[in-house]
Amino acid sequence: MIVKNEEKVLARCLDSIADLVDEIIIVDTGSTDATKEIAARYTEQIYDFVWQDDFAAARNFSFSKASMDYIYAPDADEVLDEENRQAFLKLKAALLPEVEIVQMKYHTVTDYNTVLNAKMEYRPKLFKRLRTFTWIDPVHETVRLDPVVFDSDIVISHMPENLHSKRDFSIFTKAIAGDGGLSDKLQRMYAMELYKTGDILDLMDACPYFLRIYETESQADKRSRAAAILLRTYRRLGGERDFFKIAIKEMTDKPSSEICAELGDYYSDAGDAKEAALWYYNAAYESEAILDVHAGSDRALEGLVASYEEVLAQELSEEERDYFMEALLQAKRALEEIEE
Template sequence: MATISLCMIVKNESAVLARCLDSIADLMDEIIIVDTGSTDNTKEIAAQYTSRIYDFKWTSDFSAARNFSFSKATMEYIYTADADEILDDANRERFLRLKDALLPEIEIVQMKYVTQGTFDTVLNAKKEYRPKLFRRLRTFTWIDPIHETVRLTPVTFDSDVEILHCPQSLHSKRDFSIFIKAFEHDGQFSPKIRTMYAKELLKTGDKKDFTDAKPIFQLIFDNDPADDARKEAACVLARIYRMEDNKNEFFKLTMKDMLTTPCAEICYELGTYFVGQRDYAEAVLWFYNAAYETESILDVHTSGDLPLLGLVECYETLLAGEEAKIPSDTALTIQYEMMLDKYREASRDWRMPEET
C-alpha cells in the first residue's frame, strides 16, 4: 500500500478545517499544515490532528506556499487538499482502494472536483478532473528502443475519486488582487492565468474589478499575437465598454469579433446592450445567436441559461407591448406566445454540463 503525505496551506479556516480533516485524516500517513497568517484558531484546530504545523509568510504567491509544504513531506505520495474540500463515505472507500492498488510507476493521480452550491467561480461543468495526488520523488526512465530518450511526460491516472468542494464564500476578491500583483511583477500572464482571470471577472466581477482589469486586458488585446489571448481579452473589454456606455469602442470591438469565429460571450454582450437600449427585437437576435449559433470560450452560461433567460424577458416585453395594441388572438400575439413558451421551457431545462 502506498504511503501518503497530506500537505495543506491554510489561513483563517477555522470554520471548515475540522470538517475537511475529519473526512481524510485517517487515510493519510502524515499530515503537514502550513499556515500563512491565520488570526483565528486555525492552528489550534490543526494541532488536534498533527504536530507538523509550520508558519509561512504570505507573499501573494500560492505556488511558493505549496512548494514549502511539499518540501516538508516524507512519504511516497503527496495529497493536496484545500480546507473547503470533503471526501464523503463513498469516496473515502474509493480513495482507500486507490491507495491499496496504486502502481509505483504512476506519478500523478487526477480526481474529479465537484463544486456544489452557488460558489463556482471558474468551473464550466459540475465536475472536472484535477491533479491531486503526486509522487514525491520522480524516477526518470529511458524509453524507445532506438534514439532513446528520457520520458519527460509524467504517468497520469484518472481515478474515480470525487472531491466535494463546499466553500462558504467566494474567493474572487482575493484572487483579483493576486492576479493584478502577478501582472505588475511579471508584466504578463501565462495562458492559464490569463484565462482564469477572465473567467472569474465575467462570472463574479463588479464594476471596480473590471475597471482595475481594463489596462491589463487592453494591453493583452493590443499586443498579444495569440488569437485565443485576443479573443479572451475582447470578451472582458466588451463587458467594460458596455458598462462604461462607450458605444464607439464597444461596437468597434464586437464587430471585429464578428470577422473571426464569433463567441457566445460577445453575442450575449450585444444582446444585453440592446436590452439596455430597449431594442428588444434586436436583442432577441443576439441572444438567439449566443444560445444556439455560437460557443462559449470562458463562461458556459453565456451559451446556456443567460441568453435563454434574456430571450424570455425580451419576448415577455414584446408580448406585453403587442397586447396593449392588438387583440390577443392575432397571429403576431400567437407567435409571441409560442416563442415565449419555447424559451421558458429551454431556460428552465438548461443545466450545467456534468463533466469536463
C-alpha cells in the same frame, strides 16, 4: 495543506481525511483566527510560511515537508464523503508504484464557483513525492518526460463559503505590475474569474491590461477573451463608443457567446426587447462560450425568454404574436432541459 483563516471549514476537511493518510502537514500563511489551534488537534507538523502572493511558493514549501511516498493536496474547503473515502482507501491499497499523479473529480457544490465550466472536472490531487526517471523506446531511446497519470473515480466535494476572487485578482494585478503580463494559462484564468465574478471596480482595474492584449495580440483566442472583458466593462460603464468599437470588430469573425450575450444585455437595458432577443438567440444557438459556459446556455436562454415575454406584451400583428409565442415556448423548453 496550505491554510489561512480557515477556522470555519478546516475541521470538516480534516475529519474527512485524517484516517486516510499517514501524516498531516499544515502550512499556515498568516492566520489570525483559530486555524492553527484546530490544526493542532490533528497533527504536530504545523509550519509557518510568510505569504508572498504566490500559491506555488507556499505549495512547494508544504511539499518539501512531506516524507511519505505520495502527497495528497487538499484545500480546506474540500470534503470527501463516506463513499469517496472508501474509494480513496481502495485506491491507496491498489495504487501501482509507476503511477505518478492521480486525478480526482472536482465538484463545486455551492454557488461560489469562479472558474469551473462543468459540474465536475478532473484535477491532479495525489502526487508521487519522488519521481524515478525511466528510459523508454527500444531504439533512439529517451527518458520518459510525461508523468504517468491515473484518472480515478473519486469525487472531491468543493464546498467554499465565499468567493476567493478578490484575493486572486490582487495576485493577478501584482503579477502584471511586476512582470508586465501573465502566462497564457493565468491570462485565461484571470479573464474567466473576471467575467464570472468581477465587479465594476475589478473590471476597471483589469481593463488597461486586456485592452493592451486586444490591441497587440495576434492570437485569436487571446483577443476574443480580452474582447469579452472589454465589452463587459464598457457596457457597465456606459461607454457606448468603446463598446461598439469592439463589438463591431468581433462581428467580422465568429463572435463568442459572451460577445452576443453582452449585446443582448445592452439592448435589454436599452428597452429594445426584439434586438435583445436576436443577440441572446445568437449567444445560445449560433456561437460558443469561451469564458463562461452559462453565457451560451442558461444565461442566454433566460435573457431570451425575458425578451420574448417583453415583445409579447407589445402591440403585435397576429402573425408576429404567433411567431414570438412559439419562439418563447421553444426557449422555455430549452431552459427546462438545461435545468434538469
